[in-house]
Amino acid sequence: MSGYTPELKELIKKVEATRPARVEKARRGEHFPALTMDERKKWLDNYHPDFKEEGRRAVAVGPNIGTIMPEEVAFALESTSRLDTKKINLSKADYETDLLVIGAGGAGTAAALAAADKGLKVIISNKLRHGDSNTVMAEGGIQAADQESDSPYYHYLDVIGGGHFSNRPELVAAMANDAPLIIHWLEDLGMMFDKHADGRMVVRHGGGTSRKRMHSAGDMTGAEIMRVLRDEAKNRAESIKVLEFSPAVELLLDEKGAACGAVLYNLETKEYYIVRSKAVVIATGGFGRLHIQGFPTTNHYGATADGIVIAYRAGAALEDIESTQYHPTGAIYPEQNVGLLITEKVRGLGAQLLNIDGEQFCFPLEPRDVESACIIRECTDISKGVITPTGRFGVWLDSPMIDLLHGEGTIKKELPAKYIQFKRYHIDISKEPMLLYPTLHYQNGGIKIDANGRSAIDGLYAAGEVTGGVHGRNRLMGNSLLDILVFGRRAGLNAAEAAKTKSNTGKLSLAHVDKFSAELKKAGVKNPSVGPILLPDYAPEHVKTRQWG
């Protein structure tokens, strides 16, 4: 029994027909030629959603006023507070602590652990459970130049080349330099890395790498990192307190404009809490759940841009916010798997992208934006995409090549989660190819930081997907898990340093929120929405129309 319809099964025959010759070539190390730098640019300009005018506009207020960005993002930034600032009593804090970390994914937890190492008391606010985040979803791996043939120098070149030289150099250098320290830290915390018998790390290539430096833990690298960090945070309960289902809805500034806490919202009791702290780290992750241009997303449920919304309101500038990453390979079949990420590792292991005729049309390990543009081009202009029963476009990813190249059972061993996820719908990806199309994956831009994680606001630090500049306008696989831990730790350590010499007595204020509302009015933004939105709303139209009241 196969999960594919008879029509699709007929098309798979074309893939099977070209497979033996393709496998032979791959064995000889012959690749479909990569695009030249000029071609890359042309493909991007014509096919990547970031470069099209439609669906994008200038933001009307705030530090980045006039920047053209996806309209969903502009819309979120132009939202007003959910608080009635007149009603709220800021004279007494419900919680006092040294450091407040907002967001408990990889970046936030790393920051909390680093600060706790330095003797700080930390409170972590999280919207969902500790660790329900994009971090757990990362499968492919984490990069670090720790092999003899590699060095931070080459890692730097790969990162900045992959980002089309738009990254901020000081951030790239910090990340490349710290990478092996992070892997070592994780090894020391008992993370189960994939290793050779003698302890050598198993490393692979990823899109745009010149050296094999992708470290992994099965195909659950992010989940393993997250559960190890969370477990360690639990062991340090005396210094790290976690408040789940209590997202931050507004930052608090003191009379000098320095960050000194936040207002949290208990999603269950609907109470607001005032947290006073000496420093704040924002680590709320990305914005996939804004569903830019209606694209499905790989992101977790809480990825709703909250961090950039509240930081922007408080006056923090954003960087590269106009840029969104579409992952080239999101599943589009069966319907239950739509948006599901098919890791680059599948291509790293030799599976090729093919059009409806079973022909290759691009080098399988181009940088992600280029690869996405190639697929969109093949499906739209060239009209050689496959159409699914629900009317989605896509191309094949010829996964059965993997077992042919590396031996029977490789897929089951290297990609167990993917194997199960398709098997559930009666597709054996070691025997049949998968259908894919680009999916909304990563917020490239975000809060502007320096190499120590400091934002433009005194006392406010940021780390992880919520920040911008590290990856420029395109991120390579395996550098985000790295980024969140490098800058999470740097932010935590620097916040700790700063907090040591700071008192916790400034006057708490929400004046910036009133100021921002006035700016919205002045800019003529009518009917702004209420933000941050916290949770997406997927109720269908027929339900919504009956939610009278």
Place this chain on the structure above:
Amino acid sequence: MADDNKKQKPLATGDRTIPPAGAKMIAIYIMGREYMVPETLTIMKAIEYAGYQYVRGCGCRGGICGACGTFYRFTGDYKLRSGLACQTVAEPGMIIMQLPFFPANRPDYKLENMQGTPHEELRKLYPEVFKCVGCGTCSRTCPMDIDVMDYIALMKRGDLKGAAIKSFDCVMCGLCASRCPAQISQFTAAMFVRRVYGKHILPKAEHLKKRVEEIKSGKYEKLLKELEGMKQEDVKKLYVEREREPDLAEPGKWMPKDTSKL
């Protein structure tokens, strides 16, 4: 354009279910109450289609965070089944209850300086593990198809490597613990065992240790500073000319022609 933000298209169209014309509707029972939903949706999307907005019980939506553990039965069938709401397809007659939280036993410990052997430490922290009655309910319950009873058995025997590897796919949903007659929190014990294995049993990476020393001595700072200060054109040239390690190069053996930047 920014004039009237309410006119913008609604947020989050990308995951809202819009059933195709003529979609077949099925009856499911969310905590006992009947709702009609289109077939082929996951339990999670079906619950949202019915009009619920999740606060608890939903995290990654991709089968890896363990927030959405779910028990269900079919009307007229005694069998209790389990799955992840984001990964299980809703079928006609399903009576569904999610288990967004289940209290687990998780004693704190110090990974750095453990007193005894890992096995002794396990016995101290989780004596209940050694009282497993071998009923197999946990293995039948696990939505990740993990043979939970087996990893518990390996733990009892002191084969922590085996237990670590066997339990690796655990998403910590807690369903196993909710059904255990011996009141074991299998998944927290497994978390402990995996970290002990990763820290004290798996051999360390020597090349990593060496590189860490090099970095701490500041070996790459000058090279990186140079790159940082370089004109974009020059960096581009270096990028285009860099050598690529062959795909099938043996681990730790291949070396680039230019070794001056290592």
